[in-house]
Amino acid sequence: xxxxxxxxxxxxxxxxxxxxxxxxxxxxxxxxxxxxxxxxxxxxxxxxxxxxxxxxxxxxxxxxxxxxxxxxxxxxxxxxxxxxxxxxxxxxxxxxxxxxxxxxxxxxxxxxxxxxxxxxxxxxxxxxxxxxxxxxxxxxxxxxxxxxxxxxxxxxxxxxxxxxxxxxxxxxxxxxxxxxxxxxxxxxxxxxxxxxxxxxxxxxxxxxxxxxxxxxxxxxxxxxxxxxxxxxxxxxxxxxxxxxxxxxxxxxxxxxxxxxxxx
Numbered sequence: 001x002x003x004x005x006x007x008x009x010x011x012x013x014x015x016x017x018x019x020x021x022x023x024x025x026x027x028x029x030x031x032x033x034x035x036x037x038x039x040x041x042x043x044x045x046x047x048x049x050x051x052x053x054x055x056x057x058x059x060x061x062x063x064x065x066x067x068x069x070x071x072x073x074x075x076x077x078x079x080x081x082x083x084x085x086x087x088x089x090x091x092x093x094x095x096x097x098x099x100x101x102x103x104x105x106x107x108x109x110x111x112x113x114x115x116x117x118x119x120x121x122x123x124x125x126x127x128x129x130x131x132x133x134x135x136x137x138x139x140x141x142x143x144x145x146x147x148x149x150x151x152x153x154x155x156x157x158x159x160x161x162x163x164x165x166x167x168x169x170x171x172x173x174x175x176x177x178x179x180x181x182x183x184x185x186x187x188x189x190x191x192x193x194x195x196x197x198x199x200x201x202x203x204x205x206x207x208x209x210x211x212x213x214x215x216x217x218x219x220x221x222x223x224x225x226x227x228x229x230x231x232x233x234x235x236x237x238x239x240x241x242x243x244x245x246x247x248x249x250x251x252x253x254x255x256x257x258x259x260x261x262x263x
Contacts, residue, residue: 001060001121001245004253005226008065009219017065017114021178023259024116027058028176032118060117061258062180062229064222067112109186109208111221115229119175123237123244126172132232133181137166139228140183140221144214153204156183163207183225184208185218226250 008017035057119129137156141148148156148165156166166183187210209216230247238246 001247002249002251003226003230003247004059004061004258005223005250006061006063006253006255006258007219007222008063008255010066011068012065013068017063017067017112020063020255020259021114021116024058024061024063025173025176025178028060028116028118029174031055031057032174032176057118057121060115060121061253062226063114063116064226065112066110066218109184109188109218110182111185111218111225112182113180113222113225113229115170115177115180117177119172119177121245122233122247124233126170126175128237129170129177130168132229132236133168133170135236136225136229136232137168137181137183139232140224141165141209143224143228144209144212144216146209146212146214156181158212159207161205163205163211165207165209165212181225183221184211185216185221186210 006020034055115129115133117124117129119126124132134150134156138148138150141156141158146158146165148158149162151157151162153164155164155168157163158165166181168181169179171178184206185208187208209221227250230250233244234246237244
């Protein structure tokens with residue numbers, strides 16, 4: 001199996017990445033529908049509709065990017081009224097999220113990774129998918145000398161307290177995943193996290209790689225996350241009879257190559 005990695009090197013509007021993610025998710029869902037037993041049976045009853053060669057499944061994709069300032073909220077949330085000191089109210093986009101029960105903030109200086117995957121092909125259950133995301137982040141943090149771990153609360157944590165360094169949130173439809181993780185790289189988002197109950201966790205604090213004494217470029221963090229995600233999938237799940245497919249290659253793509261229709 002080949003994995004496409006789309007890295008957007010500049011700050012990117014949340015809505016733009018959502019459009020890309022939705023298009024990729026729809027491709028996987030459409031292929032799954034066409035390959036389902038019911039669809040194949042229908043084609044067999046109508047020979048003229050049978051294609052000569054079934055199309056291969058679309059490659060899974062990981063999108064990594066740094067978002068423009070945005071709070072993603074659940075449908076019951078009210079807009080935040082706080083703004084940073086000495087700043088006027090900002091017209092930051094504030095889209096509603098289908099899966100967010102509260103307000104995770106995505107800010108510049110975060111590395112956000114969306115994983116658009118067919119979990120069945122990879123041999124992952126929904127819970128295993130979360131575990132792979134968490135463990136990939138923990139492996140990445142370890143490469144910077146930071147000890148990450150999980151608790152009874154969602155996400156990846158570090159230090160005394162502890163403090164949250166990475167948010168994890170996914171959406172599934174017919175085992176097709178979307179969304180993923182948001183890892184704090186610098187301290188810039190910390191003020192904003194103090195203005196909300198991030199991820200619904202009252203009284204919890206956040207930190208970043210910078211807050212843990214690490215200086216890192218977001219591009220390097222993004223590449224490192226993809227590398228460790230692939231290593232985790234291959235080591236933990238792509239083995240044994242009936243297990244998921246191995247990821248043999250990661251290749252970089254550009255937005256215009258992946259989705260020319262959105263340009």
